[in-house]
Amino acid sequence: MFDRDALRNLEQQKDEWERGPVAKTLEQFGERSEEFRTTSELPVERLYTPLEVAEADYQRDLGLPGEYPFTRGIQPTMYRGRLWTMRQYAGFGNAEESNRRYKYLLEQGQTGLSVAFDLPTQIGYDSDHSLSQGEVGKVGVAIDSLADMELLFDGIPLDQVSTSMTINAPAAILLAMYAALARKQGVALDRLRGTIQNDILKEYVARGTYIFPPRPSMRLVSDTFAFCAEQLPNWNSISISGYHMREAGCNAVQEVAFTLANAIAYVQAALDAGLDVDTFAPRLSFFFDAHNDVLEEVSKFRAARKLWARIMKERFGAKKARSQMLRFHTQTAGSALTAQQPDNNVVRVTLQALAAVLGGTQSLHTNSREEALALPTEDSVRLALRTQQVIAHESGVVNTVDPLAGSYYVEALTREIEDRVNAYIEKIDELGGAARAIEQGYIQREIQESAYTHQKDVESGERVVVGLNKYRIAEEPPTNLLRVDPVVERQEREKLVQLRARRDNARVTETLEGVRRAAAGRENLVPRLLEAVDAYATLGEICDVLRGEFGVHQASVVF
Amino acid sequence: MAEQPIRVLIAKPGLDGHDRGAKVLARALRDAGMEVIYTGLRQTPEQIAATATQEDVHVVGLSCLSGAHLELFPRVVQLLREHGAGDILVLGGGTIPSEDISVLKEHGVAEVFTPGASTQEVVEFVKRSVNL
Amino acid sequence: MSLAEGVRRGNVRATAKLITLIENHPESAVEDLRALHPHTGNAHIVGITGSPGVGKSTLTDALAKRWRKDGARVGIIAVDPNSPFSGGALLGDRVRMQELATDPGVFIRSMGARGRLGGLARATHNAIRVLDAGGKDVILVETVGVGQSELDIVQTADTVVVGLVPGMGDDIQSIKAGILEVADVFVINKADRPDARRLMMELQTMLDLDPEKGSAWQPPIERTVATTGEGVDMLMAAIRHHWEHLTRSGELEQRRRDRYEAELQAVVEDYWRTRFFEYWQREGHWEQMVEQLLRKETDPFSAARRLLTPFLDSESRRVGL
Numbered sequence A: 001m002f003d004r005d006a007l008r009n010l011e012q013q014k015d016e017w018e019r020g021p022v023a024k025t026l027e028q029f030g031e032r033s034e035e036f037r038t039t040s041e042l043p044v045e046r047l048y049t050p051l052e053v054a055e056a057d058y059q060r061d062l063g064l065p066g067e068y069p070f071t072r073g074i075q076p077t078m079y080r081g082r083l084w085t086m087r088q089y090a091g092f093g094n095a096e097e098s099n100r101r102y103k104y105l106l107e108q109g110q111t112g113l114s115v116a117f118d119l120p121t122q123i124g125y126d127s128d129h130s131l132s133q134g135e136v137g138k139v140g141v142a143i144d145s146l147a148d149m150e151l152l153f154d155g156i157p158l159d160q161v162s163t164s165m166t167i168n169a170p171a172a173i174l175l176a177m178y179a180a181l182a183r184k185q186g187v188a189l190d191r192l193r194g195t196i197q198n199d200i201l202k203e204y205v206a207r208g209t210y211i212f213p214p215r216p217s218m219r220l221v222s223d224t225f226a227f228c229a230e231q232l233p234n235w236n237s238i239s240i241s242g243y244h245m246r247e248a249g250c251n252a253v254q255e256v257a258f259t260l261a262n263a264i265a266y267v268q269a270a271l272d273a274g275l276d277v278d279t280f281a282p283r284l285s286f287f288f289d290a291h292n293d294v295l296e297e298v299s300k301f302r303a304a305r306k307l308w309a310r311i312m313k314e315r316f317g318a319k320k321a322r323s324q325m326l327r328f329h330t331q332t333a334g335s336a337l338t339a340q341q342p343d344n345n346v347v348r349v350t351l352q353a354l355a356a357v358l359g360g361t362q363s364l365h366t367n368s369r370e371e372a373l374a375l376p377t378e379d380s381v382r383l384a385l386r387t388q389q390v391i392a393h394e395s396g397v398v399n400t401v402d403p404l405a406g407s408y409y410v411e412a413l414t415r416e417i418e419d420r421v422n423a424y425i426e427k428i429d430e431l432g433g434a435a436r437a438i439e440q441g442y443i444q445r446e447i448q449e450s451a452y453t454h455q456k457d458v459e460s461g462e463r464v465v466v467g468l469n470k471y472r473i474a475e476e477p478p479t480n481l482l483r484v485d486p487v488v489e490r491q492e493r494e495k496l497v498q499l500r501a502r503r504d505n506a507r508v509t510e511t512l513e514g515v516r517r518a519a520a521g522r523e524n525l526v527p528r529l530l531e532a533v534d535a536y537a538t539l540g541e542i543c544d545v546l547r548g549e550f551g552v553h554q555a556s557v558v559f
Numbered sequence B: 001m002a003e004q005p006i007r008v009l010i011a012k013p014g015l016d017g018h019d020r021g022a023k024v025l026a027r028a029l030r031d032a033g034m035e036v037i038y039t040g041l042r043q044t045p046e047q048i049a050a051t052a053t054q055e056d057v058h059v060v061g062l063s064c065l066s067g068a069h070l071e072l073f074p075r076v077v078q079l080l081r082e083h084g085a086g087d088i089l090v091l092g093g094g095t096i097p098s099e100d101i102s103v104l105k106e107h108g109v110a111e112v113f114t115p116g117a118s119t120q121e122v123v124e125f126v127k128r129s130v131n132l
Numbered sequence C: 001m002s003l004a005e006g007v008r009r010g011n012v013r014a015t016a017k018l019i020t021l022i023e024n025h026p027e028s029a030v031e032d033l034r035a036l037h038p039h040t041g042n043a044h045i046v047g048i049t050g051s052p053g054v055g056k057s058t059l060t061d062a063l064a065k066r067w068r069k070d071g072a073r074v075g076i077i078a079v080d081p082n083s084p085f086s087g088g089a090l091l092g093d094r095v096r097m098q099e100l101a102t103d104p105g106v107f108i109r110s111m112g113a114r115g116r117l118g119g120l121a122r123a124t125h126n127a128i129r130v131l132d133a134g135g136k137d138v139i140l141v142e143t144v145g146v147g148q149s150e151l152d153i154v155q156t157a158d159t160v161v162v163g164l165v166p167g168m169g170d171d172i173q174s175i176k177a178g179i180l181e182v183a184d185v186f187v188i189n190k191a192d193r194p195d196a197r198r199l200m201m202e203l204q205t206m207l208d209l210d211p212e213k214g215s216a217w218q219p220p221i222e223r224t225v226a227t228t229g230e231g232v233d234m235l236m237a238a239i240r241h242h243w244e245h246l247t248r249s250g251e252l253e254q255r256r257r258d259r260y261e262a263e264l265q266a267v268v269e270d271y272w273r274t275r276f277f278e279y280w281q282r283e284g285h286w287e288q289m290v291e292q293l294l295r296k297e298t299d300p301f302s303a304a305r306r307l308l309t310p311f312l313d314s315e316s317r318r319v320g321l
């Protein structure tokens, strides 16, 4: 990108500068640290100049926005055209209560819904299962059947919103419920917009809400890919997530590496199931974390886009531009928040959100200040949303595309991350791909190693966390945190009793048998799931049938 | 090597899969010379109490981030007592609102560590309380 | 009530406490072990060994469940290594045995090897005794498995099951020397993976070439998928078959005789060693002696003789110690 002679001159100049003014300053004042590193332990130089990016080739490495390799963004005009989708993850208690929260958020200017499910739902148990005790409605909304879905979206026309559902092991079932509900609302399936997370591999690694063993789980994923490709062309059939692995402790490089490795596994599985890459790849979406180290995060997003474009084009021969684009949702880093001096979290979230926007995210969730302690109250959620709105309308960073491109530091860091991610992907390929690497505990161990190192650095004070290990104050623990009324659990159980009495149980049995047969065979499961949910078979009943056919995953804890 | 290592069971009752804290703590305890039994996710109070009894641990550390701690932690204490193992120290950790801490303590949970607590605090607490 | 009585009555707490005592203060457990001795010898002790990750714990879990189906009471001891740096340990084998935790017919104990290198902990042997006397019909012992010697398990178990897996560097060339000799039963686990059959054939060939071939017991090779339970019936049948062979051929008694002999030797050695070091490590005598060696003021032989003198009464002098 630079003239050779100019570079040579610069090299000489920089050398003199280092021996002259820099050496003198160092002698007098020193620097705050022997060496500087990013949050992910990448070394940071004192100064970046064209010398550090001399290898870069503009066309090859950056290109134009909306063009291969999409380093600068997936869309030619980016936020000059349309802002990102502001999407606050929400849901707690029962469907009615969550419905109220959604309507509130939409009134406040939020542009997409994001459904959080409670743990029993995520693990395929009904609210009246013994393991559900104490968990119903706690971390999200409890959905037992289509009846709950009807309440959850009451008064919200499904063709008017885009809905993201954080659901993995039973993703196909919740998708079926959403589709069944659309039919009831008279909305054609091809008008549905949204995302199911459907990323089971990272559940084994980090998030823990798996049900079935990897093989049948991967089949469920492929089945949803095929079903979506055919019937829900505007639906993201998966959100391949680095977020939870990052939250579990890995660094930015590992986040991208493990996410892309998982993505490769999904694409491969779908190809093995006989799908054509360009039919499903356009509907693959991603989900990343935004941490505090702003420039590293921006570089991470840029590197991820470029890497994915290369992988899709070169490894999988995807032809459509949309198949090569890495579209992603971002959530700010929950693990970077502190329970101490929770107001400081507002500042952290602002930095993180800024990084996501500068990195070109397609949608964003900003965490609320007390998220380290409990579910956010309505006030905190509003503040978190306002943070996005201030960035969007007041900061000015949205007015040009990829504004940090060309920063010597950001470009050098983008390149560094790319190289390191490639090394990881090679290693995982050697291990036989992501699924095998997970089975062998490789990815888990990498994450834990980083998590433990981080913790030790925080405890030794080497890594400063404001308000936690430095600048501490005596403070009273916060009160008035949002709580889920325990009565919800009882109500949900009663609702189930009524449902089972009300519905056509013969049809339930029959459609469940259909699910069982499909599970035992090879046909796509999703249409059978649709029939079952439509007959008001519960999530737990359907999952029990699948557990019977597929077995359950035994966790492999690896240290 | 310590003549008699402290034995600790780190368990995750409830359904949440966030085991970063539990695993980091397990390692910190190990590095402090303790024998740490780790049983993984989704443990029922019954499993935890039975395991603690068979393993004859000094301490059970419970980690729960789903908000189900008020249901689950006291149940573990109660079951330990039923097993004649009421002397096993039960510690709790996770996103636990301060109002709940006193409730848990009333129900026999010896101490509760909330987000931001350092592993060294836990190590020290365990060493002090077990006092071999 | 003594711990031994508690053990005899099937009290879980007492059993657990006694094992802890054996681990930490074996000398204080002597009375209880004495009391339990007459009640031992009934359980079938099955060792499960193999490289890390071959599925020892998963197999142990599957076998235990299988035995439970027949109503047998099962004891499990799972040994993991301790960190040489801190002395601490992460004991994670139970992760694979979750469903057994609440089964009253099963007792599981995790153990740190505590510096011992033979694959088991020093306390494992007596812990087995405790479970045996407590009425367990089968005791499954999972070894450390980290490329160490298999000595301990051979001396402890009636039946040694050696686990191998296809495609994990466990191809036939790299099978640890010595593993063929210790196996009473081979199991190729993770048979759901490619190459399981090949590994089986290679192993068979290798066994056929073994000079020991033709002895009374030919180790069978079973194939399992421990995670689904496939093949576990056959594995258990093979283990039982070996037990029958042991009892029928009189080999059981021979093995147990050898074992008691080794144990007696160990107890004696241990007794002396403990007393010796307790005596000399007080007040820095030991260090002083080492210091003198360093300065060539004495030699190891004279030093040893000097250190041993206080332990030699007239009787032992007579036999020339």
Ligand SMILES: Nc1nc2c(ncn2[C@@H]2O[C@H](COP(=O)(O)OP(=O)(O)OP(=O)(O)O)[C@@H](O)[C@H]2O)c(=O)[nH]1
Pocket: A439, A554, A555, A556, C050, C051, C052, C053, C054, C055, C056, C057, C058, C059, C093, C096, C144, C145, C189, C190, C191, C192, C193, C224, C225, C226, C227, C228
């Ligand atoms: N595919 C497959 N995986 C298995 C099988 N048996 C065990 N595994 C998996 O292999 C991994 C290791 O299993 P463990 O039972 O912990 O192995 P181990 O030998 O006890 O391991 P260490 O105690 O660490 O030495 C786990 O992820 C198991 O789920 C099997 O038959 N097939």
Ligand SMILES: [Mg+2]
Pocket: C056, C057, C058, C092, C093, C142
């Ligand atoms: Mg094991």
